[in-house]
Amino acid sequence: MSIQSLEEKGGTDLPPLFMSHGDRDTLVDYRWGTETYAALTRLGVHGEFHAVPGLLHELDGATLTKLCAWINSLIPPNSAL
Numbered sequence: 001m002s003i004q005s006l007e008e009k010g011g012t013d014l015p016p017l018f019m020s021h022g023d024r025d026t027l028v029d030y031r032w033g034t035e036t037y038a039a040l041t042r043l044g045v046h047g048e049f050h051a052v053p054g055l056l057h058e059l060d061g062a063t064l065t066k067l068c069a070w071i072n073s074l075i076p077p078n079s080a081l
Helices: 003-009 030-042 061-074
Strands: 017-022 047-052
Touching (some): 017 030, 030 047
Parallel strands (some): 017 047
16 A cells, blocks of 8 residues: 555544564664654554564564454454364
8 A cells, every 4th residue: 555545544443453563673674664663654554563672574472462462453353163
C-alpha cells in the first residue's frame, strides 16, 4: 500500500500494525524505524511499536512472546481456528 493510498483511506479498514525494532540494528537504522512508525500513525494506521534495547536486526524471545499475545488479542472470542 502506498502513502497516497493511506492518505486516501484515512486509516479506515486497515489492519493493525505490530512493529518492533532493535535499537542496535545495523541493517535498518533505528531512527528510520521510529520515523516510519510515526508517519504510519499520522496516516491513520493503529498499532504498537516496541523498541528492543540491545537488539540488532533480529527477533528475540521476549518480542516473539509479545507478538503472539498481540495476535491472540485480535482473535475474536469463540472463533474456530
